[in-house]
Amino acid sequence: MSNFSGQIRASSSLMRRLRHRLSDDPARLLQVRCFTTTEGHRPTIVHKRSLDILHDPWFNKGTAFSMTERDRLDLRGLLPPNVMSTEQQIGRFMEDLKRLEQQARDGPSDPYAVAKWRILNRLHDRNETMYYKVLIANIKEYAPIVYTPTVGLVCQNYGGLFRRPRGMYFSAEDRGEMMSMVYNWPSEQVDMIVVTDGSRILGLGDLGVQGIAIAIGKLDLYVAAAGINPQRVLPVMIDVGTNNEKLLKDPLYLGLQQHRLDGDDYLAVIDEFMEAVFTRWPNVIVQFEDFQSKWAFKLLQRYRDTYRMFNDDVQGTAGVAIAGLLGAVRAQGRPMIDFPKMKIVVAGAGSAGIGVLNAARKTMARMLGDTETAFDSARSQFWVVDAKGLITEERQNIDPEAQPFAWKVKEVKRQGLREGASLVEVVRQVKPDVLLGLSAVGGLFSKEVLEAMKSSTSTRPAIFAMSNPTKNAECTPEEAFSIVGENAIFASGSPFQDVDLGNGHIGHCNQGNNMYLFPGIGLGTLLSGSRIISDGMLQAAAECLAAYMTEEEVVKGVIFPSISSIRDITKQVAAAVVREAIEEDLAEGYREMDARELGRLSQEEIAEYVDNNMWSPEYPTLVYKND
Ligand SMILES: NC(=O)c1ccc[n+]([C@@H]2O[C@H](COP(=O)([O-])OP(=O)(O)OC[C@H]3O[C@@H](n4cnc5c(N)ncnc54)[C@H](O)[C@@H]3O)[C@@H](O)[C@H]2O)c1
């Protein structure tokens, strides 16, 4: 790794000299700037040869090593003699994968999904370049394998599926050691960490150390969608124990078999981890993922003003939901500014639900003039139902995060409702424009609830069944369209097929998942060099996603892009985040691009800068060097 950064250092000084000579020609300066920050096609110096190269997934090309390279790197005889092109290699790999698929049933219950994950995982272990080439070219097919829903099944079965370790594990036993442990990771530079404590994996609950697969899956999207260099990503599991009784007794369980640490002991572990990673990699960005709500908000408040971090479930989900909600307004043929008139019922008041509620309320308030009164009145557009029913001020031991959305008892009485009213009662009385589920309860939007949505006052009632994985979705698109009607707008957290409504009509199934935002938030933060991730940067990301869909698409009920365009949407989101960081004077620059230069870039140049800094899976030519 040291050579890799050495190469970057060498090329940086060359570029500095070049730039000095060109500095009075702004047009050429931009060209050089873009060039300096592009992952180039120069040879990569390696300090390994022979089997060490074949066992190194960062350098391995398998049968694609040319004969001259085989000679240079002492590989002759270690590979079958036929030199394959990348296309041939991928062709062979895909044939294998497809063979399996042809025998498989469609849909989320695909019995071969885990087998496909295993095949892809093996490829990931032996050849990173090829793995990401396959993933990027077939993202629609394989995102549901490396990401939700299959990754959920993988986490549940990780004890059996675990082969080669990937990422780092910090456990409660490592207290006092983390600052030195971080140096065991081979990369001199890490741009992105996704960390989980495994306490709430998707809607599957506490999966302890097995939750590492979720961090790996999120980082796969960072590479595939945002072009973050895979040598600079680090999946992390913080193992503070588990409260999953089954895992505590499982002889195959890979983690600490003790109950979770809590209170100050818990905080001490997370604090030590944050200090350690930011000491070694001061420019890293840490994404918190799938922490139980109890800690998600507290940790976000604790770190967000000092570290470059965000919580994907709270903040990423909020942005995606806002984009979807604005899409639902546009789908009715109404201007976005009508958003503050929407009546929204949210089922689920955990990290995701509360994140969405806070962001939606702020967005409404901004549209109403950004005054305190506007903020206050926006509150009455939301009805929050959790496991105990409708939340009002009468609720005992109310969660402080949910408190601002608790209805006054007198007011709900007037609406024919009361503390703890059931979801179906609330929907019947409120007749909402939107029913949004982040409850993790599969089938929560029952026939009765969806029947009640038929009296929605909206011409295009929106049903967002956002819980993951598939079996935790609050309803299926078939149920939504058949019961609520063809005009409904549907989005789900995990992918479903579009629904054939007959007569040539298609019920469009949108995937409303934070995957449309977190890669761009991470990339934009990295390239802006902002030390924190501000509300404005998150808002800019959400607005960019909302504006991505055309009027024509939105009217057809298509409110989120297809996953096939995830690299493009991520690029745009990242550019929007960079622009906002510049605007807020937070951008400190990245590598050769300092804050001043960044501040001078036009909108088009920012887009180009982002594009030029995205990693693409191409084999570099390798040259051996012995120091
Ligand atoms: N689509 C996305 O991008 C996305 C993003 C984040 C989270 N999620 C999903 O959202 C779900 C919830 O995540 P979380 O972190 O908020 O979890 P959480 O466990 O913190 O919260 C779940 C909430 O649902 C409530 N609930 C439980 N049973 C209910 C019922 N019968 N009726 C109404 N509410 C009920 C609970 O009281 C709690 O408030 C998970 O399935 C997760 O996968 C989806």
Ligand SMILES: O=C(O)C[C@H](O)C(=O)O
């Ligand atoms: O992981 C996902 O697919 C979305 C979200 O982060 C979740 O926790 O469900």
Ligand SMILES: [Mg+2]
């Ligand atoms: Mg999550």
